[in-house]
Amino acid sequence: QQQVKQSPQSLIVQKGGISIINCAYENTAFDYFPWYQQFPGKGPALLIAIRPDVSEKKEGRFTISFNKSAKQFSLHIMDSQPGDSATYFCAASWTGANNLFFGTGTRLTVIP
Amino acid sequence: NAGVMQNPRHLVRRRGQEARLRCSPMKGHSHVYWYRQLPEEGLKFMVYLQKENIIDESGMPKERFSAEFPKEGPSILRIQQVVRGDSAAYFCASSNSRGPVYGYTFGSGTRLTVV
Numbered sequence: 001q002q003q004v005k006q007s008p009q010s011l012i013v014q015k016g017g018i019s020i021i022n023c024a025y026e027n028t029a030f031d032y033f034p035w036y037q038q039f040p041g042k043g044p045a046l047l048i049a050i051r052p053d054v055s056e057k058k059e060g061r062f063t064i065s066f067n068k069s070a071k072q073f074s075l076h077i078m079d080s081q082p083g084d085s086a087t088y089f090c091a092a093s094w095t096g097a098n099n100l101f102f103g104t105g106t107r108l109t110v111i112p
Numbered sequence: 113n114a115g116v117m118q119n120p121r122h123l124v125r126r127r128g129q130e131a132r133l134r135c136s137p138m139k140g141h142s143h144v145y146w147y148r149q150l151p152e153e154g155l156k157f158m159v160y161l162q163k164e165n166i167i168d169e170s171g172m173p174k175e176r177f178s179a180e181f182p183k184e185g186p187s188i189l190r191i192q193q194v195v196r197g198d199s200a201a202y203f204c205a206s207s208n209s210r211g212p213v214y215g216y217t218f219g220s221g222t223r224l225t226v227v
Binding site for chain 2 (some may be wrong): 004006032034036041042043044045089091093094095096097098099100101102103104105
């Protein structure tokens with residue numbers, strides 16, 4: 001049972017464009033929603049995270065939008081660059097939990 | 113300050129052999145978590161350990177898999193009598209407080225191939 005559903009599976013964006021990746025969850029106990037970036041041959045690295053008390057969080061070119069009523073959250077990468085080409089994972093957890101529940105990943109390719 | 117160190121980076125085992133994966137957490141981190149990533153899938157939690165204790169093994173397969181985090185030395189994930197379905201990337205993460213909400217740091221993983 002996939003606790004966090006992620007789409008699309010792959011995404012191709014022109015340099016300078018906006019990349020949007022979406023995730024949905026069912027478990028209302030989740031109160032922590034991070035995004036991880038993974039380059040080939042490397043482990044996932046925390047990119048940005050949000051708690052459900054805010055609807056948006058921005059760090060540089062990366063923004064998380066959170067819709068609590070719809071149980072959805074998304075990652076927006078503004079002015080996408082070829083160096084952003086990687087696999088992105090959304091995840092969810094709750095305070096006091098030991099683990100993260102990951103989405104299945106989105107392979108982003110930014111073409112020059 | 114070295115990050116989470118995992119070795120080996122790549123491991124090839126024949127069916128029926130044992131695989132031992134090692135993880136040294138970041139300096140000052142006493143919480144270790146193991147995850148498995150199958151091809152084209154997200155990471156799935158396996159086990160959470162603190163020094164000398166298994167705290168949560170709810171994601172560990174019931175047979176052939178075990179984990180330890182001794183008082184001295186790295187954490188070890190051990191897979192006995194490997195099968196083709198064990199081929200995956202195994203990632204270790206560490207933290208200085210319990211749980212992911214305080215920030216996990218992942219290692220670069222061990223890619224296990226069973227032939």
